[in-house]
Amino acid sequence: MNCAYCGKPLEESEEPGTEYTLEQEEGDPLSFCCESCWEEAKRFLDYSRKFVSPFLVLMMSLIVLLIVGAVVMPKVLVPLSIALIGALLFPFPFSTPETSRQVGLKQSISYARRGGCVLIVVAVILHVAL
Numbered sequence: 001m002n003c004a005y006c007g008k009p010l011e012e013s014e015e016p017g018t019e020y021t022l023e024q025e026e027g028d029p030l031s032f033c034c035e036s037c038w039e040e041a042k043r044f045l046d047y048s049r050k051f052v053s054p055f056l057v058l059m060m061s062l063i064v065l066l067i068v069g070a071v072v073m074p075k076v077l078v079p080l081s082i083a084l085i086g087a088l089l090f091p092f093p094f095s096t097p098e099t100s101r102q103v104g105l106k107q108s109i110s111y112a113r114r115g116g117c118v119l120i121v122v123a124v125i126l127h128v129a130l
């Protein structure tokens with residue numbers, strides 16, 4: 001078992017009840033290696049719970065803009081919507097639950113932001129190439 005935030009392997013706790021855990025709505029409670037990981041994860045999970053719906057609405061709108069844009073004004077709207085999708089991942093670095101379970105929340109946040117960078121670079125290349 002690894003820390004659900006930083007991904008460090010967890011040592012078996014000798015005294016039960018001393019480990020840092022967070023209950024989830026679905027699945028097993030998350031376990032953490034230390035108090036700071038626990039606090040960071042709690043803050044991020046509260047934040048994502050609050051913003052996941054607006055994030056998904058924005059993401060859907062941008063995907064619609066991308067599809068419509070590809071038909072009506074590909075030169076402008078395709079790079080623009082891709083860049084905005086990338087930019088959206090900076091304030092909202094949400095990835096799939098599978099990713100955060102596999103690599104820990106901290107890594108999944110940095111993957112999401114790196115993905116955002118890649119999308120912005122792709123948008124710039126498309127803008128130049130189209």
Ligand SMILES: [Zn+2]
Pocket residue numbers: 003004005006007008032033034037
């Ligand atoms: Zn940790």
